[in-house]
Amino acid sequence: MSNVRRAYTMRLVGRAVIFLCCLLLFVCAPDELKILQGNNFFRRFSVLHLLWVVWMADMILQMIPVKAAIALGSHKIFSGRYKPAGGSVDPQALKAYMARTAKGAGKVFALWFLLTTVIGFLYRERILNDEFLFLITVFFYVCDLICVVIICPFRLIMGNRCCTTCRIFNWDHLMMFAPVVYIDGFYTRSLFFMALVVWAVWEFIAARRPERFWEGTNRALRCVECSDKLCPRYDHLLKFYLERDKKM
Secondary structure (H helix, E strand, O other): OOHHHHHHHHHHHHHHHHHHHHHHHHHHOHHHHHHHOEOHHHOOOOOHHHHHHHHHHHHHHOOOOOOOOOOHHHHOOOHHHOOEOOOOOOHHHHHHHHHHHHHHHHHHHHHHHHHHHHHHHHHHOOOOOHHHHHHHHHHHHHHHHHHHHOOOHHHHHHOOOOOOOOOOHHHHHHHHHOHHHHOOEHHHHHHHHHHHHHHHHHHHHHHHOHHHOOOOOEHHHOHHHOOOOOOOOHHHHHHHHHHHHHHO
């Protein structure tokens, strides 16, 4: 097991524990969740302040090229993680690849927009309340790393090989915090705003430096260069992709 995979596995366990703790707060100490509303963030301390700090730190680390156990899929936007493939590059091939991945990303965006709209409708009809929306977000927080460590349904939608080549890797927080955007409070709106900034940085670099997103131009994204080994079926797929890399 690679250091990155080990780190992400431990983070998944930690997120599952956080979800259980939030569920306990929801049942046993609902007053702790009042921090979500209005300016209550500044009026009293809650254990959820700690989770807010963790989430903010996670997002900041996605925008800083730190040397830590962070997947290449997230940090491929940085020049330090870019390894030019060498040789002549067909601009049309790069353009076609980015167009294909953008189409896949668009499908995910549409699906998540629909899901968020349904959640918003249920919230406005008072079927869901603020606290339940928060629990949905924490549940998505767990699901995010299930996609990385265990199985990812978005790969089926986009057709990408693994997390390393994923076009939407840093969309995670924006998707996570989409449900709580309906809650009128500093806690939720600040998290959603920061997630929007992370998403905007990611999309800006994808538009300006598309060569960092394609293994045809970025050798670091190829299986032969992989040190993350996050792919759940890494051992089964490695031989196939190594053979393909040799032909590129």
